[in-house]
Amino acid sequence: MTGSPTSSDAARPVDEARIAELVDAALAAIAAAGTTAELKQARVAHAGDKSPLALANRAIGSMPPDQRKAVGRVVGQARGRVNQGLAARQAELEAAELEATLLAERADVTLPVELHPVGAMHPITALIDDMCDVFVAMGWEVAEGPEVEAEWLNFDALNFTPDHPARFLSDTLFVEPVDHHKLLRTQTSPVQMRAMLSRELPVYVVSPGKVYRADEYDATHLPVFHQLEGLAVDKGITMGHLKGTLDHLARSMFGDVRTRLRPHYFPFTEPSAEMDLECFVCHGESVGNPDRPCRTCRSEGWIEWGGCGVVNPRVLRAAGIDTSVYSGFAFGMGVDRTVMFRNNAPDLRDFVEGDVRFPRSLQGGAR
Structure with a gap:
């Protein structure tokens, strides 16, 4: 998956610049998802329990008290942007897939067809x-x-x-x-x-x-x-x-x-x-x-x-x-x-x- 995080991302220091990089990588992966299945993989990689943003959120607890509030606000806003991107892309992909399904399964209702035996008035x-x-x-x-x-x-x-x-x-x-x-x-x-x-x-x-x-x-x-x-x-x-x-x-x-x-x-x-x-x-x-x-x-x-x-x-x-x-x-x-x-x-x-x-x-x- 393009823009997927690596295991080394979690080891980097948690700061605003790093959080911005993670958000950009997540939004790029979301935009690159061409199907709902690919979007699911991007969701797991960038918004799942083991994603860099989730690890960064858990790392806040180990920070000095005077840093927690500022970093928590940055991480929370970052995760919100990623979730909004996921929801918007999910709606786009579902609409596109539904349209493709309807187009593939459409029937010409003007064609003569007899689906069931037709009776007749006596x-x-x-x-x-x-x-x-x-x-x-x-x-x-x-x-x-x-x-x-x-x-x-x-x-x-x-x-x-x-x-x-x-x-x-x-x-x-x-x-x-x-x-x-x-x-x-x-x-x-x-x-x-x-x-x-x-x-x-x-x-x-x-x-x-x-x-x-x-x-x-x-x-x-x-x-x-x-x-x-x-x-x-x-x-x-x-x-x-x-x-x-x-x-x-x-x-x-x-x-x-x-x-x-x-x-x-x-x-x-x-x-x-x-x-x-x-x-x-x-x-x-x-x-x-x-x-x-x-x-x-x-x-x-x-x-x-x-x-x-x-x-x-x-x-x-x-x-x-x-x-x-x-x-x-x-x-x-x-x-x-x-x-x-x-x-x-x-x-x-x-x-x-x-x-x-x-x-x-x-x-x-x-x-």
Whole structure:
């Protein structure tokens, strides 16, 4: 180390000139230290217990009393200058080393990098959000209800007769004991009844959620799936309002697509209809054309989307609504099948297997 003291330094007489030499040597060694490790060596050599200044401080005790005060002041000031130099150089070196470390370890945060596996919103959740957004934009309310439902709300209030096939154990999952009349809801329609019973008229609600059926688990059926149903009850509601609402929803989900209504029967609506979408793959060109078959619509040109109709007056009366003043419409469609339509997903089981690769593969098309 440059400027390091030698063992002969301690043998020299202690005087102000000698103390000044020791201070200069210490400050030179401190200034020459290029790293904190070198500075540590300079600290030990010039400010440690065996350094010349420390030995000079201990030698004060053996001096005549009349010299101790003057020499003690000189030595104390000298040691203070050395300690101040050490502290200042320590701060400089630590700052320089930190800057060098940060420079060496810096990362370009603008580079694309995937540190952890990235998940994806489930396509069913994404589509439910999109469909609800369409209705919220029209001023409708999103309503939810329990999945374990009373049999009266799920069937009786919706005009299902006691012998209706949907109420059989082969179709409906009842919660034991059966005589408590509790079941896993087979549709989200009970939420509509709850809305009519709890809200002031007019009512405009859309209700998404899980529903349960005693169905087989295969490529086209699930015992647990998702529906989105809507209900509007107001003065002067007609089938035309229903058609316009569903056309707007279809265009929001599928773009410029044609729709049609086919007569059908549901206990809770009268008149009732099934809504079909023009096949957005073949646009009807596969009908009667064996050279261009369409797997999506099975060459029929149309895809069944959901049921709808004008609310049956019996359902309104069950909710205590005056049918001479108010009328309404209701509709419902399967969200899972809608995702299949939009993304050509071949197997419903992929929706529930939990493989993150599936929602990732549909991430671009599900929203």
